[in-house]
Amino acid sequence: MKYASELLKGTTKNLILAVLSGGELYGYQIVKAIREQSGEELEFGEGSVYPALHALERDEYLSSHWVPQDGSPDRKYYTLTPKGKLVLKAALLEWKSFSGAVGKVFENVALLVRAG
Amino acid sequence: MKYASELLKGTTKNLILAVLSGGELYGYQIVKAIREQSGEELEFGEGSVYPALHALERDEYLSSHWVPQDGSPDRKYYTLTPKGKLVLKAALLEWKSFSGAVGKVFENVALLVRAG
DNA sequence: GTATATGCCTCTCATTGTGAGGTATAAGGA
DNA sequence: TCCTTATACCTCACAATGAGAGGCATATAC
DSSP: OOSOHHHHTTTHHHHHHHHGGGSOEEHHHHHHHHHHHTTSOOOOOHHHHHHHHHHHHHTTSEEEEEEOOSSSOOEEEEEEOHHHHHHHHHHHHHHHHHHHHHHHHHHHHHHHHHHO | OOSOHHHHTTTHHHHHHHHGGGSOEEHHHHHHHHHHHTTSOOOOOHHHHHHHHHHHHHTTSEEEEEEOOSSSOOEEEEEEOHHHHHHHHHHHHHHHHHHHHHHHHHHHHHHHHHHO
16 A cells, blocks of 8 residues: 555545446445555455445445356446435535645644745 | 545544644644644544554654643643654555555546546 | 643454456457 | 456444533632
8 A cells, every 4th residue: 555544544435436426336346446546556355355245235326236147257237326416516616625634734833844 | 525535534644643743742732733634624523633643652653742731621732753754755655655656546537437 | 620732552443455256258379 | 267346235343533521720890
């Protein structure tokens, strides 16, 4: 991992909702979508993503359906529910506000570090 | 709390190091410093901050000393160690990179949400 | 008398990312 | 032939950590 794993906590589910806003994807594809859309910076293990997907479906932010494949493992496609879209919108605003607040605190430091 | 608590995970210790870059502070003061410097957006409970301070001192990112007070509780002041300053610098870079990566994924969504 | 502020601490609880393991098929190279 | 890699799903034990409640003590204010 490129980042301290704790940073991801709380962001994982929102990232999943985010990449699903473009249309349905299956689990394995979601991992790759996040990796690619983040510019190869964010990388999730399957042990993080599958449990997260189950929780999101349990909370009715996602719905899923199986699509059998020939000669390769079956795929479970996930789609945002209306409830999930609302949660995603809220998560985007929350992230913007949160990262801005953290940024404010860190800005002060940058000055001091440069100064001394 | 204004934010989902999971968002704070992994950021708490870095925020503490950050506000201490301006000079030594005691625990109670650190909570207020983060609240103020974040524009009243970030609020930590004592149950989060004190254990974090102990961990940071255990890892030698901080050192501390008691200062007795008259008629009010004694204060435990914390100071960044050289090791702590290095960790802080790394944390700032990590945050910048991490928040940028999350931002990339979320940008794609914003377009889609607005579109439909 | 009761609440609020100061200032430290500890404890349990729930959440969640990691990493390893399991299952199964197919394609490629040594 | 054998081994690795890729696909695609899953579970489980582990560690980190923020929340919230509780404890202790003093001082001020209503």
